[in-house]
Amino acid sequence: MEIVLDHVSYTYQAGTPFAGDGLRDVSVTIPDGSYTAIIGQTGSGKSTLLQHLNALLKPTTGTVRIGDREITPKTSNKNLKPLRAKVGLVFQFAENQLFEETVEKDVAFGPKNFGVPEKEALARAHHALDLVGISPEYYENSPFDLSGGQMRRVAIAGVLAMTPELLILDEPTAGLDPKGRTELMTLFETLHREQGIGIVLVTHQMEDVANYAEFVLVMADGHLIKQGPPAEIFSDPAWLAEHHLGLPRAAQFARELRAKGLPLPDIPLTEQALAAEVLAILRPTREADHE
Structure with a gap:
């Protein structure tokens, strides 16, 4: 179900001295x-x-399309x-x-x-x-x-x-x-x-x-x-x-390793990706040590 927000803004307690902006002109598509x-x-x-x-909240301005339903400020809570x-x-x-x-x-x-x-x-x-x-x-x-x-x-x-x-x-x-x-x-x-x-x-x-x-x-x-x-x-x-x-912890650790001289070609985001890159760097060194 695709969701599309088109210039959506939302104001809490609109029209009162306590009004505050919750969303400001948000446009995005969630595939x-x-x-x-x-x-x-x-x-x-x-x-x-x-x-x-x-549609638990309805926009103060703009529209939200949820599948084939369009939600506007005037949309009724019925149905x-x-x-x-x-x-x-x-x-x-x-x-x-x-x-x-x-x-x-x-x-x-x-x-x-x-x-x-x-x-x-x-x-x-x-x-x-x-x-x-x-x-x-x-x-x-x-x-x-x-x-x-x-x-x-x-x-x-x-x-x-x-x-x-x-x-x-x-x-x-x-x-x-x-x-x-x-x-x-x-x-x-x-x-x-x-x-x-x-x-x-x-x-x-x-x-x-x-x-x-x-x-x-x-x-x-x-x-x-x-x-x-x-x-x-x-x-x-x-x-x-x-x-x-x-940053994710793996990416932060990878940056620290690179700063200390480990020639990481990329900054991986996950622990598995970081482990794979480190092994790829260390494996040739280990193989050379055994020759």
Whole structure:
């Protein structure tokens, strides 16, 4: 599902003394089926932008086209439910969205609320729980008896049970330990690659951008200030520093190695790419030592 923002601006509490700009003249296309990351400092407009992608917020000026639906400032809130089923939004600390007495009921709630018969809603719930790695032994448990990581997986399953075409993720790994964060990011990559679900990810983790994203949007003060593939976004460390953004750890380490004399031809963005480049440099030296 392609999403196109055309000169979108959004003002919070418009017409009041407390009015403030959330977005300022943003134009961008998010291609169908892509994995797009959105980065920027706190208050840059990332979350405001996300909430326009499923019409949770409507633009103050400009238009948002989500698939074949056009959202304008005058769009009624009626008949937006089918759109929001296609574009699933996972908020930061998604486990706070849990409320039902069992895991199964919580995940099935969304489809049932959209008119899906109970039998099909339960089938969707079971499939979604399987996708996120929650086994049947937990279906009758209270979601509040699960670990934090499991609770977040159940909340994500509730969104997946709606069978979205696009999954919008607002800092989905916030508060998780490194193992839980890696597992969740691997899950999203699997959903993207194997299920064909488009991903829009807001994150402060530059490693996740480098490892998973195909395209990156950079926000600052409500403006879209740069867009492109990760290699392009991370090609100018000085520009990143100017906007209070960093490099992925592998790229920063590679720059330090180069500064110390290691002749790296490129600055790799991921640990795997860095390891491959270092091995390529060291292998001839080792072979020569054994001759």
